[in-house]
Amino acid sequence: MVQAPAAPEVDQTIGQSADEGEAGVSDTACGRRMAFSAKRRTVLGALVAGPAALALSASTASSEARLNHLLRRLVARDLATAWALGRAHLAASPDPAALHARFQALVAAGPRDLAELRDLVGTATAEDLERGEVAVVDGWVLARTEAKSLALATLAWWRVPRSST
Amino acid sequence: MVEGATFVDLNELGQGQLIEVDLAIIGAGAAGITIARALIGSGRHVVLAESGGLDLEGANQSLDDGEVVGVAYDPLAACRQRSFGGTTNMWTGWCKPLDPVDMAPRPWLGLDGWPFGRELLQPYYEQAQPLVDAGPYRYDTSLWADIHAPLHPFDPRALGLTFWQKSPPTRFGLRYGDELKRAPDITVLLDANLVEITTDLEGGRVERSTLRSLRGREAFVRAQTYVLACGGIENARLLLACGRGRPQGLGNGSDLVGRFFMEHPHWYLASIVTDNPYALLDSYFRRTVEDRPHRIGWCLPPDAQERLGTLNCVAELSAVTDRESASNAASGLWHQLREGEVPSDLGPRVAAVLSDLGGVAQSLWRKAVQGTFVNKPVDAIGLMVTLDPRPNPDSRVTLSPTERDALGMPRPCLDWRLSAEDERSMEALARQVALELTRLGLGRVRLHPALGDRLDDGHGSEGWARAGHLRGYDIAPEAPEMSLSWHHMGTTRMAASPREGVVDANCRVHGMTNFFAAGSSLFPTSGHANPTLTIVALALRLADHLQADVLV
Numbered sequence: 001m002v003q004a005p006a007a008p009e010v011d012q013t014i015g016q017s018a019d020e021g022e023a024g025v026s027d028t029a030c031g032r033r034m035a036f037s038a039k040r041r042t043v044l045g046a047l048v049a050g051p052a053a054l055a056l057s058a059s060t061a062s063s064e065a066r067l068n069h070l071l072r073r074l075v076a077r078d079l080a081t082a083w084a085l086g087r088a089h090l091a092a093s094p095d096p097a098a099l100h101a102r103f104q105a106l107v108a109a110g111p112r113d114l115a116e117l118r119d120l121v122g123t124a125t126a127e128d129l130e131r132g133e134v135a136v137v138d139g140w141v142l143a144r145t146e147a148k149s150l151a152l153a154t155l156a157w158w159r160v161p162r163s164s165t
Numbered sequence: 166m167v168e169g170a171t172f173v174d175l176n177e178l179g180q181g182q183l184i185e186v187d188l189a190i191i192g193a194g195a196a197g198i199t200i201a202r203a204l205i206g207s208g209r210h211v212v213l214a215e216s217g218g219l220d221l222e223g224a225n226q227s228l229d230d231g232e233v234v235g236v237a238y239d240p241l242a243a244c245r246q247r248s249f250g251g252t253t254n255m256w257t258g259w260c261k262p263l264d265p266v267d268m269a270p271r272p273w274l275g276l277d278g279w280p281f282g283r284e285l286l287q288p289y290y291e292q293a294q295p296l297v298d299a300g301p302y303r304y305d306t307s308l309w310a311d312i313h314a315p316l317h318p319f320d321p322r323a324l325g326l327t328f329w330q331k332s333p334p335t336r337f338g339l340r341y342g343d344e345l346k347r348a349p350d351i352t353v354l355l356d357a358n359l360v361e362i363t364t365d366l367e368g369g370r371v372e373r374s375t376l377r378s379l380r381g382r383e384a385f386v387r388a389q390t391y392v393l394a395c396g397g398i399e400n401a402r403l404l405l406a407c408g409r410g411r412p413q414g415l416g417n418g419s420d421l422v423g424r425f426f427m428e429h430p431h432w433y434l435a436s437i438v439t440d441n442p443y444a445l446l447d448s449y450f451r452r453t454v455e456d457r458p459h460r461i462g463w464c465l466p467p468d469a470q471e472r473l474g475t476l477n478c479v480a481e482l483s484a485v486t487d488r489e490s491a492s493n494a495a496s497g498l499w500h501q502l503r504e505g506e507v508p509s510d511l512g513p514r515v516a517a518v519l520s521d522l523g524g525v526a527q528s529l530w531r532k533a534v535q536g537t538f539v540n541k542p543v544d545a546i547g548l549m550v551t552l553d554p555r556p557n558p559d560s561r562v563t564l565s566p567t568e569r570d571a572l573g574m575p576r577p578c579l580d581w582r583l584s585a586e587d588e589r590s591m592e593a594l595a596r597q598v599a600l601e602l603t604r605l606g607l608g609r610v611r612l613h614p615a616l617g618d619r620l621d622d623g624h625g626s627e628g629w630a631r632a633g634h635l636r637g638y639d640i641a642p643e644a645p646e647m648s649l650s651w652h653h654m655g656t657t658r659m660a661a662s663p664r665e666g667v668v669d670a671n672c673r674v675h676g677m678t679n680f681f682a683a684g685s686s687l688f689p690t691s692g693h694a695n696p697t698l699t700i701v702a703l704a705l706r707l708a709d710h711l712q713a714d715v716l717v
Contacts, residue, residue, distance in 0.1 A: 026255075033444045073306060128603065128605075129603060129604040132600060132604065134603060136596075136612060136617075138611075138614075139611040139613065139614055139616070140599060140609065140610070140611050140612075141596075141599040141603045141609070141611075141612065141614045142603075143603070
């Protein structure tokens with residue numbers, strides 16, 4: 001599951017801010033129970049690939065295999081979060097047709113390396129968000145492309161070539 | 166009148182003394198003091214009766230105890246105040262007028278609204294503003310020009326900005342006590358508790374009210390006109406309990422007294438993750454305009470409320486900081502040393518400060534130079550949603566069948582209820598804010614698990630708000646925690662028809678000729694705004710009506 005850090009403490013002076021109510025209600029303690037919060041970069045890191053783009057191995061046989069490879073690299077920095085969200089999206093939105101269409105679109109686009117895949121996902125994500133096309137996955141509000149990419153990446157990890165396992 | 170004195174303890178009067186005045190105001194809080202002030206110099210003799218004294222005393226305050234059933238609530242004696250100035254002695258000063266949509270009919274919710282439009286209240290809001298020592302009357306987006314922060318292109322069809330201003334806060338008793346003392350035609354009675362209202366045979370006219378001190382001294386007030394201004398719980402309790410020979414209470418022909426109790430609870434319904442929390446907080450958390458703090462929130466525009474079938478809730482950001490940070494350690498250390506205290510763990514705390522001098526310097530820079538509200542390292546940002554409660558007849562104040570106070574009066578029993586529409590409205594707003602923040606790239610938003618993974622208007626966990634997991638009272642980590650605002654509203658609601666409300670558009674108790682009510686108990690709907698400014702505006706309007714049409 002997505003990491004939930006130890007409940008953070010609320011700064012007293014800031015916490016009073018939230019409402020304080022007409023009669024001096026302080027909601028400072030509320031923030032301490034925000035156990036559903038997550039570290040700042042947890043989710044961002046799940047989508048934003050970490051290291052420099054990796055060139056594809058010449059041995060990658062097919063475009064689909066190449067894409068699966070890139071999808072795995074796309075989420076390599078925070079697999080736990082990516083898998084949690086990917087599996088949650090697969091469980092909540094079992095729409096194989098839409099997922100397949102997204103996969104085929106990516107295959108057709110033929111990203112040669114991780115940088116190109118990130119650009120593709122990034123552009124589609126921005127377009128989704130502009131159109132308000134989002135999905136809620138385990139509470140996180142994601143662009144549909146992001147949700148689908150996480151689902152595809154999760155599946156990709158179960159399609160790892162035998163030699164790689 | 167009481168000759169030669171303007172502030173009198175009831176215990177100083179002769180037993181059974183009769184006080185004859187033009188106007189008797191029961192309750193010296195924001196509403197009662199405002200009405201009394203408005204009548205200074207009018208030539209009318211006014212008595213202003215306050216249950217408490219000039220200062221808070223335990224015996225008086227214990228009269229505010231009561232039972233709580235239904236949704237959890239704080240002890241009733243903790244969230245009100247019986248002393249001269251009433252609950253203004255404990256308010257935090259946030260001011261906000263109601264939105265037009267709050268008072269208008271909302272057919273999508275089956276709500277009739279107020280018996281008059283928001284525009285009628287506008288001049289009274291503007292008069293109320295200086296009475297609470299707030300700045301110029303500005304609550305619209307024109308404020309943004311003076312906020313000097315980036316305004317992101319939120320979709321105006323999806324979200325609107327809304328603003329609060331801060332009163333110092335004004336303690337009405339302290340602020341206006343001297344003025345009332347100097348007023349020759351105003352008598353303030355202290356330790357004067359209303360225990361009985363005597364009407365004529367038909368019950369349409371108040372003939373006399375009986376006041377009693379905790380020491381048993383009684384006085385009678387005979388007035389041309391009476392105004393009940395004791396707060397959202399007490400107004401209902403007194404109407405139900407004080408009608409001599411009228412077991413159903415006064416003004417209760419339609420069994421509405423005490424019903425439609427409303428509050429402004431709030432929940433943290435999402436957390437926001439961003440690499441630059443200050444950027445978000447500096448724009449939308451709080452800002453100083455003309456040296457006064459302002460709060461900023463997001464609402465659904467009225468068109469969106471109608472489209473989604475929701476109430477007028479509001480969402481605000483809240484900063485969660487790391488208590489272990491060097492900046493927090495420095496701040497705590499500074500405050501203690503300034504008070505002359507040397508903490509026993511001085512060494513570790515100094516070490517904590519030294520561990521991140523850069524962070525401490527940044528905090529100091531933000532506080533001292535930039536004047537920002539959030540100066541310490543931010544660990545998370547919460548999204549707090551405050552409810553515009555749907556009026557609910559089953560949410561009510563009744564009289565306790567068993568409990569009585571020191572004066573022998575039945576204590577109130579609060580049975581507060583929340584509705585499915587309440588939950589749905591807050592969910593819809595939280596999701597809309599989440600969508601817009603995500604769309605604009607201002608942060609990643611995680612909705613509380615109780616809301617589920619749906620983006621339509623469906624529910625997540627049914628009943629997450631109605632469960633009433635009150636902060637500090639319940640351990641329910643899977644449910645969002647509720648905090649209260651201690652805003653008590655709606656129990657003597659205003660409506661044109663006696664079948665729909667307890668008082669009419671002029672605040673007169675339906676079916677009675679000389680009995681009026683004032684305060685937030687009159688609100689037929691309450692929006693999300695803190696009620697004090699509206700209480701004062703309504704009181705000013707009632708004072709105008711009394712002078713022009715009643716006290717003649």
